[in-house]
Amino acid sequence: MIKSFDEVLEKVRSNGIKKVAVAVAQDEPVLEAVYEAKKLGIADAVLVGDKDKILYCAKTLNIDVSDFEIIHESNNQAAALKAVELVSSKKADMVMKGLVDTATFLRAVLDKEKGLRTGKILSHVAVFDVPALQRIILVSDAAMNIAPDLMTKKQILENAVQVAKAIGIDTPKVAVVAAVEVVNPDMQPTLDAAALSKMNDRGQIKGCIVDGPLAIDNALSEEAAKHKGIVSIVAGKSDVILVPNIETGNVMYKTLTYTSNSKNGGILSGAAAPVILTSRADSNESKLYSIALASLVAANK
Numbered sequence: 001m002i003k004s005f006d007e008v009l010e011k012v013r014s015n016g017i018k019k020v021a022v023a024v025a026q027d028e029p030v031l032e033a034v035y036e037a038k039k040l041g042i043a044d045a046v047l048v049g050d051k052d053k054i055l056y057c058a059k060t061l062n063i064d065v066s067d068f069e070i071i072h073e074s075n076n077q078a079a080a081l082k083a084v085e086l087v088s089s090k091k092a093d094m095v096m097k098g099l100v101d102t103a104t105f106l107r108a109v110l111d112k113e114k115g116l117r118t119g120k121i122l123s124h125v126a127v128f129d130v131p132a133l134q135r136i137i138l139v140s141d142a143a144m145n146i147a148p149d150l151m152t153k154k155q156i157l158e159n160a161v162q163v164a165k166a167i168g169i170d171t172p173k174v175a176v177v178a179a180v181e182v183v184n185p186d187m188q189p190t191l192d193a194a195a196l197s198k199m200n201d202r203g204q205i206k207g208c209i210v211d212g213p214l215a216i217d218n219a220l221s222e223e224a225a226k227h228k229g230i231v232s233i234v235a236g237k238s239d240v241i242l243v244p245n246i247e248t249g250n251v252m253y254k255t256l257t258y259t260s261n262s263k264n265g266g267i268l269s270g271a272a273a274p275v276i277l278t279s280r281a282d283s284n285e286s287k288l289y290s291i292a293l294a295s296l297v298a299a300n301k
């Protein structure tokens with residue numbers, strides 16, 4: 001089982017070089033990440049975006065991008081679609097979000113003709129290496145599905161489990177979180193959590209152990225679970241945190257990013273090819289880890 005992002009970087013070096021199509025590449029952290037990925041022998045890149053701005057960013061960073069193919073497209077929507085199309089037409093292996101808002105990027109990924117649909121739900125999986133927890137946790141969905149219903153949550157859960165398995169967690173423990181750890185009919189997330197847990201008991205969700213509802217304290221801390229008298233294999237040992245909606249996931253993602261000294265990467269799961277999706281404000285390091293994560297998951301499909 002992989003215990004840190006440094007191990008992810010090490011492992012994917014043997015997977016061979018993948019070509020990343022970057023959507024709206026005029027962004028310093030993105031350029032630094034793809035430059036570093038190339039240096040490490042993980043990935044090459046096609047930079048789609050405003051060529052003058054891309055070259056200006058590269059000059060500011062003092063990095064040489066002359067080895068990368070640049071496709072000039074100054075319109076963000078068109079650049080996102082072009083980058084996605086490079087992947088769906090197999091001219092690149094994975095697509096990465098650059099300096100473009102998430103909804104525009106995701107609409108290109110979902111494009112009926114040129115996109116990366118599979119007929120399944122696509123969802124975002126964030127992987128955090130949190131020093132205080134001394135383990136890797138996955139958080140889903142912080143970025144794509146806004147207010148998933150029960151069956152969408154089931155697919156989001158299964159997508160996250162697939163990523164967990166790719167990083168070597170054979171039977172991931174999934175905590176379906178809510179505001180409380182008891183079923184309250186006035187709180188829909190607690191009802192969905194209980195249903196997902198029972199679906200797992202009855203074999204409708206396989207390959208993982210699901211428990212919920214759990215509040216985030218007892219999902220993450222054994223001590224908190226013990227204190228509240230919760231007896232559960234998942235409590236305090238969760239690998240995957242399934243959040244009830246995008247607000248919860250996004251707040252958790254950004255709180256962990258800015259306060260926990262953690263390392264993180266983010267990708268979409270369920271698409272026809274790897275999709276690298278981080279926040280525009282995330283560091284170049286996080287973008288590099290996301291490229292490595294995408295490569296690892298692709299190799300395990």
Ligand SMILES: CCCC(=O)SCCNC(=O)CCNC(=O)[C@H](O)C(C)(C)COP(=O)(O)OP(=O)(O)OC[C@H]1O[C@@H](n2cnc3c(N)ncnc32)[C@H](O)[C@@H]1OP(=O)(O)O
Pocket residue numbers: 102103104106107110120121122123124142143144145146250253266277278279280
């Ligand atoms: C974590 C760090 C990064 C961030 O901080 S991200 C910030 C927050 N995220 C966002 O702002 C994006 C949130 N999501 C959205 O805006 C929207 O759901 C999204 C993905 C753009 C799609 O919205 P719309 O374009 O309005 O489309 P829609 O809901 O009417 O659906 C259009 C077609 O796409 C399909 N679709 C939508 N979401 C899907 C999914 N998750 N998996 C698979 N298919 C999906 C949907 O079924 C529909 O298909 P069809 O056209 O009926 O065949």
